[in-house]
Amino acid sequence: MLRTPKLVMIPGPTPVVRSIQDQMGRETVAFGDPFFVQDYKEVLADLKELWKCSGEVFVIAGSGTLAMEMAIANITKRGDHVLICSNGFFGDRFIEMCQRKRLNVDVLSAPWGTSVTADDVEKKLVEKKYDVVTVTHVETATGVVAPIEAIGKVVKAHGALYVVDGVAATAGAAQYVDPMGIDVLLSCSQKAFGVAPGLAILWASREAVEKRKSLNPIPESYIDFEKWLPVMHDPSKYWGTPAINLIWALKESLQIIKEEGIVERYARHLRQAAFADGALEAIGFTVAAEKLFRAPTLSVYLYPQDANVDDLQFRKILAEEGAQTAGCLGEYAGKGFRMGHMGNIDKHTLVSAVASVERAAMRCGMNVEPGTGLSVLQQGLVDEH
Incomplete structure (x- = not known):
C-alpha cells in the first residue's frame, strides 16, 4: 500500500512552499557578507512598510515565545500595572511572564469561543490606570480573533502602551502598527509567513522605543531593544548571530506577500x-x-x-x-x-x-x-x- x-x-x-525551501537550502554565508547584509536590510524595510510602522522592527533568531518576552521586557518595570486580555490558553501565557517580572497583573478573560471587546477593555481602564495592555490577536486554542483595532483606540485614549500578540495572525489577519495604535506587535516565522520555525519578529512604535530608553538598564540581555537596534540599523554589526538562511526564506515570503498584495x-x-x-x-x-x-x-x-x-x-x-x-x-x-x-x-x-x-x-x-x-x-x- x-x-x-x-x-x-x-x-x-504551516506548509513551506518550494521557493521558500530553496532559500533555506542555500549555502550559508558569513553574516557580514555584503549581499546578505543587503538582503537583511530589505527584509526589515519591507516589514516596516507593509505593516505601516514608523518605529522599529526586529528580526532575530528565536521563537514566538521569545518575542512575547521581548515585548514585556522592554516596556515594563517592576511594579507597573498590566491588563492582560485573554481569550484562551495562549493569552494566559502572558500572566506568568508578567508575574516573573514582578508586574501587577489583572486578567480580563472572555468565555471560550468569544473575544474580549473594546467595551470590556474600556470598563477596566476607567476603573484603574494601566501602564500596558496586552491582547492576543488570534487565540490558537479557540480559533477566535480579537477586534484589535477597536481595542487599540480605547487603549490609546487611556494612555497605556498596547501590545498585540500576532503569532497566529500576522500575515494572515489585518494588522497595521501605526494606524491601529499598536506599540508592540510580536510574531514569528512559522505561521502565516509560511517559513520554518526559528525567527522572532517584533515591531515597536516610537513610544515603545522611548519607553525602553527610560528603563535603562533592564535585566535582560539577548532580547534588549538597545542591544539589537544597532544591528537593525546596520545588519553588518553584531550582537547575536542572525539565522541567515531563515532571513533569506523570510525575504522570499515577503516577496510572495508583495506579489499577492x-x-x-x-x-x-x-x-x-x-x-x-x-x-x-x-x-x-x-x-x-x-x-x-x-x-x-x-x-x-x-x-x-x-x-x-x-x-x-x-x-x-x-x-x-x-x-x-x-x-x-x-x-x-x-x-x-x-x-x-x-x-x-x-x-x-x-x-x-x-x-x-x-x-x-x-x-x-x-x-x-x-x-x-x-x-x-x-x-x-x-x-x-
Whole structure:
C-alpha cells in the first residue's frame, strides 16, 4: 500500500512552499557578507512598510515565545500595572511572564469561543490606570480573533502602551502598527509567513522605543531593544548571530506577500476560512468560535455530540487519510481538532484537506454523504472568482 503524504494542517508550523525551501537550502554565508547584509536590510524595510510602522522592527533568531518576552521586557518595570486580555490558553501565557517580572497583573478573560471587546477593555481602564495592555490577536486554542483595532483606540485614549500578540495572525489577519495604535506587535516565522520555525519578529512604535530608553538598564540581555537596534540599523554589526538562511526564506515570503498584495492576502484568508468552516459544518462539525469572532487563520472544529467520536482515533485516521491536525486544548480538549488554513496554502491543499476529513469522518462512523463538505468548499472557491 502506498504511503499517503501528510498535509501539514496544524496551526503552525504551516506548509513551506518550494521557493521558500530553496532559500533555506542555500549555502550559508558569513553574516557580514555584503549581499546578505543587503538582503537583511530589505527584509526589515519591507516589514516596516507593509505593516505601516514608523518605529522599529526586529528580526532575530528565536521563537514566538521569545518575542512575547521581548515585548514585556522592554516596556515594563517592576511594579507597573498590566491588563492582560485573554481569550484562551495562549493569552494566559502572558500572566506568568508578567508575574516573573514582578508586574501587577489583572486578567480580563472572555468565555471560550468569544473575544474580549473594546467595551470590556474600556470598563477596566476607567476603573484603574494601566501602564500596558496586552491582547492576543488570534487565540490558537479557540480559533477566535480579537477586534484589535477597536481595542487599540480605547487603549490609546487611556494612555497605556498596547501590545498585540500576532503569532497566529500576522500575515494572515489585518494588522497595521501605526494606524491601529499598536506599540508592540510580536510574531514569528512559522505561521502565516509560511517559513520554518526559528525567527522572532517584533515591531515597536516610537513610544515603545522611548519607553525602553527610560528603563535603562533592564535585566535582560539577548532580547534588549538597545542591544539589537544597532544591528537593525546596520545588519553588518553584531550582537547575536542572525539565522541567515531563515532571513533569506523570510525575504522570499515577503516577496510572495508583495506579489499577492497584502490587502488581498488578508481578504483571501477571510474568504478561505469561511469556505473551510462552511465545508466542515456541512459534514456535521461545529466551529467552536462564535461567528462574529472566527479567525481567518485557523479554526477549532468540535465533533458532533451524537457521533461518539474518539478524538485520538479520529486524528490518527485523519493523518492516515493525509491531513495532520492538532488536538484541542483546555476546555475543548478531546472534543475536536484544530486546523490551520493560513499562509501560502492554495485551493488544492484546502480541497485535499477537506476530502481527508470527509474520509476520516466516514471511517469513524459519522453519517457523512461523500462530497458533502467538498461541494461547499468547491462552490466557494468558484464563486470567489
